[in-house]
Amino acid sequence: MTDADFTPWPDNLVKEYRERGWWQRQTLGAFLRASALRYATRIAVVCGERRWAYQELDEHADRLAAGFAALDLQAGARIVVQLPNIAEFFAVCFACFRLGLVPVLALPGHRRAEIAAFCQIAEASAYIIPDCHDGYDYRTLAREAMALVPGLRHVIVVGSAEEFIALQALYLTPQALPEPDPGAIALLQLSGGSTGTPKLIPRTHDDYLYSVRASVEVCQFDTATTYLAALPVAHNFPLSSPGTLGTLYAGGRIVLLTRPEPDAAFSLIANERVSHIALVPSLLLAWLERATSLRPALDSLRLVQIGGASLAADVAARVRPLLGCPLQQVFGMAEGLINYTRLDDHPDVILETQGRPMSVGDEIRIVDHDEQDVTDGQTGHLLTRGPYTIRGYWRADAHNHQVFSADGFYRTGDLVRRRSDGNLQVMGRAKDQINRAGEKIAAAEVERHLLSHPRVRNAALVAIPDERLGERSCAFVELNAAAANEASAPIVLSLKLHLRDHCGLAAHKIPDRIEFIDHLPLTAPGKIAKPQLRKLALTLTRNPT
Numbered sequence: 001m002t003d004a005d006f007t008p009w010p011d012n013l014v015k016e017y018r019e020r021g022w023w024q025r026q027t028l029g030a031f032l033r034a035s036a037l038r039y040a041t042r043i044a045v046v047c048g049e050r051r052w053a054y055q056e057l058d059e060h061a062d063r064l065a066a067g068f069a070a071l072d073l074q075a076g077a078r079i080v081v082q083l084p085n086i087a088e089f090f091a092v093c094f095a096c097f098r099l100g101l102v103p104v105l106a107l108p109g110h111r112r113a114e115i116a117a118f119c120q121i122a123e124a125s126a127y128i129i130p131d132c133h134d135g136y137d138y139r140t141l142a143r144e145a146m147a148l149v150p151g152l153r154h155v156i157v158v159g160s161a162e163e164f165i166a167l168q169a170l171y172l173t174p175q176a177l178p179e180p181d182p183g184a185i186a187l188l189q190l191s192g193g194s195t196g197t198p199k200l201i202p203r204t205h206d207d208y209l210y211s212v213r214a215s216v217e218v219c220q221f222d223t224a225t226t227y228l229a230a231l232p233v234a235h236n237f238p239l240s241s242p243g244t245l246g247t248l249y250a251g252g253r254i255v256l257l258t259r260p261e262p263d264a265a266f267s268l269i270a271n272e273r274v275s276h277i278a279l280v281p282s283l284l285l286a287w288l289e290r291a292t293s294l295r296p297a298l299d300s301l302r303l304v305q306i307g308g309a310s311l312a313a314d315v316a317a318r319v320r321p322l323l324g325c326p327l328q329q330v331f332g333m334a335e336g337l338i339n340y341t342r343l344d345d346h347p348d349v350i351l352e353t354q355g356r357p358m359s360v361g362d363e364i365r366i367v368d369h370d371e372q373d374v375t376d377g378q379t380g381h382l383l384t385r386g387p388y389t390i391r392g393y394w395r396a397d398a399h400n401h402q403v404f405s406a407d408g409f410y411r412t413g414d415l416v417r418r419r420s421d422g423n424l425q426v427m428g429r430a431k432d433q434i435n436r437a438g439e440k441i442a443a444a445e446v447e448r449h450l451l452s453h454p455r456v457r458n459a460a461l462v463a464i465p466d467e468r469l470g471e472r473s474c475a476f477v478e479l480n481a482a483a484a485n486e487a488s489a490p491i492v493l494s495l496k497l498h499l500r501d502h503c504g505l506a507a508h509k510i511p512d513r514i515e516f517i518d519h520l521p522l523t524a525p526g527k528i529a530k531p532q533l534r535k536l537a538l539t540l541t542r543n544p545t
């Protein structure tokens with residue numbers, strides 16, 4: 001890796017962050033070692049019938065690090081990790097951290113388009129998958145990725161490897177390894193993004209661990225914490241806010257949920273006496289519907305964190321009565337800044353706001369179109385910088401110039417307002433993105449793929465409000481002349497199959513609705529008028545054809 005791969009913080013701030021003890025020059029690998037020494041035989045991870053003590057997890061990481069080294073994977077190399085909620089996720093990630101390999105944290109739902117893009121952008125040397133999960137054979141995906149990405153040298157499989165390398169074969173005798181630089185990139189997170197191609201988020205050991213420690217303090221995780229990982233573990237929220245890493249820092253226990261259906265989750269909560277969970281609002285809604293009859297099963301819960309998408313105040317108000325424990329709102333982003341309501345906040349703050357930054361080192365600005373600060377109570381664009389917010393995406397110079405100000409503020413694309421008590425309320429979004437059940441879809445990415453269909457002349461993707469998902473997507477498509485008179489149903493199907501099979505897009509990015517339009521409305525400078533399309537989409541949902 002070179003300096004061009006990520007934008008460092010200015011030297012004076014690095015010095016300040018170290019002096020203030022925020023950056024402790026500890027790697028994520030050393031962090032697990034410290035927890036393993038302290039909490040040795042306590043259970044760290046519960047995965048089905050398997051229970052790994054801290055010492056065991058630590059040893060698995062050491063042995064796998066030796067296995068990765070034997071494959072000639074060296075410090076600084078990137079490795080795309082696409083694992084579901086299984087214990088191996090942690091063994092793999094910590095092995096990478098120990099060796100200085102950089103995991104790119106893909107989600108189980110990603111398919112050929114995303115995986116190939118991650119491998120190409122990161123110039124990944126290896127790709128780690130389960131054999132099958134949720135009815136899908138990831139080895140097929142790996143074959144496609146291998147064909148598309150020449151630099152990809154190894155595919156490593158948890159389970160039956162077929163022609164690839166079995167992870168099981170890589171648990172070798174631990175070796176002494178040089179400690180990676182804590183200021184170097186530890187992992188690459190995925191950005192929700194708003195551009196045609198995915199962007200990767202370089203997080204260093206120093207900054208990521210600070211965000212974990214600060215989160216543990218705010219959320220008061222401790223050795224009594226039993227954290228249910230219900231969201232995909234690779235996502236920033238369940239990984240670090242305080243999530244599974246926070247649990248390991250505090251000496252608590254991680255319980256992995258592979259499928260988030262309420263009934264499976266509720267019995268796991270009861271059996272394992274789960275105390276903490278993190279959910280997105282759409283999942284919370286599904287849980288609330290089932291909670292009345294299952295309330296006794298939930299009496300171990302001490303905190304439900306909700307974040308990732310807007311939570312309606314009336315839904316927030318149902319958490320305590322139905323789940324029997326307090327709510328915490330979390331407004332965060334994989335790029336850095338995390339806002340929390342605090343455990344001792346007044347109920348009005350917890351129900352009505354998305355909290356405030358977790359660190360005194362977080363700087364936020366709320367600005368108008370000309371980047372002038374607005375006053376409290378006014379809605380504006382949220383900008384932020386601080387000790388765990390990145391200064392630039394991975395190898396994305398041109399994009400970085402747009403998204404980061406000259407003085408290092410990250411333009412989040414979120415529209416917020418600050419109340420006089422300092423708490424933020426998320427009011428909307430300026431970025432061209434759809435937030436579908438907490439999963440972020442960059443409109444430009446889907447539009448680019450729609451345009452590659454031979455019958456499409458122009459396309460625009462917008463969000464429609466949805467009671468369950470928060471938002472769902474609607475594509476407006478202008479067909480070229482040859483296709484204009486064809487019946488629409490077969491074209492809808494053809495477009496969906498094109499996106500799924502030809503382009504290889506993840507299922508959540510396939511538009512929920514496709515509408516044909518003679519001419520997409522344009523603004524004066526000739527850009528597609530999305531606000532107008534959003535209004536049109538609303539009238540269509542009210543009058544379904």
Ligand code: J2J
Binds near residue numbers: 333414
């Ligand atoms: C409204 N919108 C929200 C909220 C995030 C903790 C929690 C969430 C994320 C996350 C995360 C929201 N209300 N409470 O990484 O560590 C939208 C905003 C934001 C974007 C970031 C974490 N919480 N959002 O969701 O990188 O638009 O991170 O900019 O996936 O989600 O998405 P992501």
